[in-house]
Amino acid sequence: MAKKQMKSNTSDGATTTKGPALKRGKKGGDATEKIVRMADQIVKFAKGGVDPYLEIPIRALSNVSFDPKRRIIEMGDAKQTRNFFSLGQAKKFMQSMLIAKFCNELALAGKTASIRQAYYSSKHTIAGTSEKTFNDQSESDPIIEDLEVALDSLREELHIYASNRGALVGPLVFVDSGDTIDASRLGSGGYSIPSIVEPEVIQFKKCDAKFVLHVEKDTVWRRFVEDKFAVKHKCILIHGGGQPPRGVRRLLNRFHQELKLPVYCLLDNDPWGYYIYSVVKQGSINLAYESKRMAVPDAKFLGVSSFDYERCGLTDDVKIALDKTDISRAKQIIKYPWFKDKKHWIKEVEKMLRNGFKMEVEAMISKHLTYLTEEYLPMKLKDKKQWLD
Amino acid sequence: MAKKQMKSNTSDGATTTKGPALKRGKKGGDATEKIVRMADQIVKFAKGGVDPYLEIPIRALSNVSFDPKRRIIEMGDAKQTRNFFSLGQAKKFMQSMLIAKFCNELALAGKTASIRQAYYSSKHTIAGTSEKTFNDQSESDPIIEDLEVALDSLREELHIYASNRGALVGPLVFVDSGDTIDASRLGSGGYSIPSIVEPEVIQFKKCDAKFVLHVEKDTVWRRFVEDKFAVKHKCILIHGGGQPPRGVRRLLNRFHQELKLPVYCLLDNDPWGYYIYSVVKQGSINLAYESKRMAVPDAKFLGVSSFDYERCGLTDDVKIALDKTDISRAKQIIKYPWFKDKKHWIKEVEKMLRNGFKMEVEAMISKHLTYLTEEYLPMKLKDKKQWLD
Numbered sequence: 004m005a006k007k008q009m010k011s012n013t014s015d016g017a018t019t020t021k022g023p024a025l026k027r028g029k030k031g032g033d034a035t036e037k038i039v040r041m042a043d044q045i046v047k048f049a050k051g052g053v054d055p056y057l058e059i060p061i062r063a064l065s066n067v068s069f070d071p072k073r074r075i076i077e078m079g080d081a082k083q084t085r086n087f088f089s090l091g092q093a094k095k096f097m098q099s100m101l102i103a104k105f106c107n108e109l110a111l112a113g114k115t116a117s118i119r120q121a122y123y124s125s126k127h128t129i130a131g132t133s134e135k136t137f138n139d140q141s142e143s144d145p146i147i148e149d150l151e152v153a154l155d156s157l158r159e160e161l162h163i164y165a166s167n168r169g170a171l172v173g174p175l176v177f178v179d180s181g182d183t184i185d186a187s188r189l190g191s192g193g194y195s196i197p198s199i200v201e202p203e204v205i206q207f208k209k210c211d212a213k214f215v216l217h218v219e220k221d222t223v224w225r226r227f228v229e230d231k232f233a234v235k236h237k238c239i240l241i242h243g244g245g246q247p248p249r250g251v252r253r254l255l256n257r258f259h260q261e262l263k264l265p266v267y268c269l270l271d272n273d274p275w276g277y278y279i280y281s282v283v284k285q286g287s288i289n290l291a292y293e294s295k296r297m298a299v300p301d302a303k304f305l306g307v308s309s310f311d312y313e314r315c316g317l318t319d320d321v322k323i324a325l326d327k328t329d330i331s332r333a334k335q336i337i338k339y340p341w342f343k344d345k346k347h348w349i350k351e352v353e354k355m356l357r358n359g360f361k362m363e364v365e366a367m368i369s370k371h372l373t374y375l376t377e378e379y380l381p382m383k384l385k386d387k388k389q390w391l392d
Numbered sequence: 393m394a395k396k397q398m399k400s401n402t403s404d405g406a407t408t409t410k411g412p413a414l415k416r417g418k419k420g421g422d423a424t425e426k427i428v429r430m431a432d433q434i435v436k437f438a439k440g441g442v443d444p445y446l447e448i449p450i451r452a453l454s455n456v457s458f459d460p461k462r463r464i465i466e467m468g469d470a471k472q473t474r475n476f477f478s479l480g481q482a483k484k485f486m487q488s489m490l491i492a493k494f495c496n497e498l499a500l501a502g503k504t505a506s507i508r509q510a511y512y513s514s515k516h517t518i519a520g521t522s523e524k525t526f527n528d529q530s531e532s533d534p535i536i537e538d539l540e541v542a543l544d545s546l547r548e549e550l551h552i553y554a555s556n557r558g559a560l561v562g563p564l565v566f567v568d569s570g571d572t573i574d575a576s577r578l579g580s581g582g583y584s585i586p587s588i589v590e591p592e593v594i595q596f597k598k599c600d601a602k603f604v605l606h607v608e609k610d611t612v613w614r615r616f617v618e619d620k621f622a623v624k625h626k627c628i629l630i631h632g633g634g635q636p637p638r639g640v641r642r643l644l645n646r647f648h649q650e651l652k653l654p655v656y657c658l659l660d661n662d663p664w665g666y667y668i669y670s671v672v673k674q675g676s677i678n679l680a681y682e683s684k685r686m687a688v689p690d691a692k693f694l695g696v697s698s699f700d701y702e703r704c705g706l707t708d709d710v711k712i713a714l715d716k717t718d719i720s721r722a723k724q725i726i727k728y729p730w731f732k733d734k735k736h737w738i739k740e741v742e743k744m745l746r747n748g749f750k751m752e753v754e755a756m757i758s759k760h761l762t763y764l765t766e767e768y769l770p771m772k773l774k775d776k777k778q779w780l781d
Binding site: 108109112114115116117119120123124126127128135164166167168170178179180181182183184188189190191192193194195196197198199204205221222225226229230244318319320321363365366368369371372373 | 497498501503504505506508509512513515516517524553555556557559567568569570571572573577578579580581582583584585586587588593594610611614615618619633707708709710752754755757758760761762
């Protein structure tokens, strides 16, 4: 419960830290140092009679590309300059300073805040005017993203959190904010995954898992928990309640990088399922700057595949007709640079289009209740030829 | 993790049970007995040459009322008859039998399933036709609700689960499916609340909490966790990710009934916040038949109140203008039978209308980051006159 004083090593071999979670030493951590450096430079500019400015990497499709070697979606080098003495940029410049100041205060206090809390904290009336620093959260959210890229820090490192969604169970012992948690002893509920899962907050202590199974929905996850899949197959069972939130993606990345666990995805057989896999594997276009610390390029797609209808002898009880949006999204997906050279993916998506229907993971239940956990997934785990990479 | 064999007493003094969670003895529990009794009667009718029928209490506004004595929204006595030999009712009759059969199978196997899994499991082509037993989940969901009312059993007792959403921390030790969980030692993530929290699954073991604080959103919840509110004030801190799902509502009810803990709500100052409070307190119109086991008539509304703007000296940074929907919903709310005789509630809602703005819990942060947890809520807890009942 809550954050406790920590006296433990981080699992990646970092040095011993004291004080509240996410607070590193007196200065509040790497991100704070970067904020202070940025602020110092701006003060120097101002004192030297130079128009203060920030350099912010451009977050737009034009500055995003797929790196085939690292197999992630990455941001390019294009940058924009945000000047203080510019009628069009002065407000955003001021907003950037306010958010940076707030993040620095959070770090020094060893606290974190939601993006909404960042908005409310940084909003005020500018003295002598009726002008607000921020009119709406839609103004502060992009500023947070600007700072992430400008400082090359994840939002979580700036002490800002997103919603916490998703849960996990499995043979893993870890420390969260000083509390030791055995994820194999959490009943039917599991561990609720917070938004900030950085090594300063969560340290892995003991892991007997052989792999990670990421399922799309909480209801499927419960099926696996109830059928003791994680115990029988020694795996970490995790869901993100649909499109996995940042905390879940970052944990998947850490499980893979630090614990060397393979990550397997079980998603619906529809364009949305393909898209979730794509985001888990190589990151998203919108948040390309996060890929290196969130993506898992080695993740495998175990199912549900368009070929499973015949492979598993399913009946038309499982069919859900594709609609127009599905068809156009599927056609987009096979044109993604990271799919377009992969014959097996093109076959997979084309088969779905030929089928004319999509299938949900839960549809496998139509065979019998435990078919999914006791036959389907064990078959998939055994036969690597069925995997999509 | 997963369900384990249980050898423990339930906290409400029920007898020792063995076997998987939710399975009571050989017959699979009370709900199963009711299903079997219903089935026996139908067979008896059929054998006796009588048109088999089911009696199903009517789930409609016409059959719902507020019981001012029990202070919950309750279903009336009106019933409909669902006959087998009726062109208009035969399909629904058949569907009711299929779902009842599925629930019985679940109970006997000691398993549970989602409403979607119930749909897929009960869907098949009727032999010799191209007709499906169910065309869509929108056909099976109301049948599940029919069975709940016909058998006077909660969905959870029929072994059907909804989505699991929400989390908790606090000075509470409980057993979930055989695993002992100390909710005061769950780090920053907390315990992910499952959909089924019946005494057969979750038994309370030790509680040092003095009250339960139910907050609306996960991001607010995290603010409280981080600021160690649950430790300082000895409370169970729980959120339902917006409108609380069934698992969270049932747990609130159990905390109140079994552990005798007062339940306090901290919700946004808007019609949606009032509505959430209303549902937690006296149940909902749509699911009136659940009120008696889900509602907490003694729950108190601690904030955010329309009077807090002046009371707390807030600035216009916190104001969000009411829109047309807000205004019409607010006017509806003061006409609810359970609000309309309460002067303080009418004052509260009318004040919001006069204010012309709504306020979020997170807006309190605009004072300073820990204002909410270290000043606002302690002030509310101290001064009962500020509570709304």
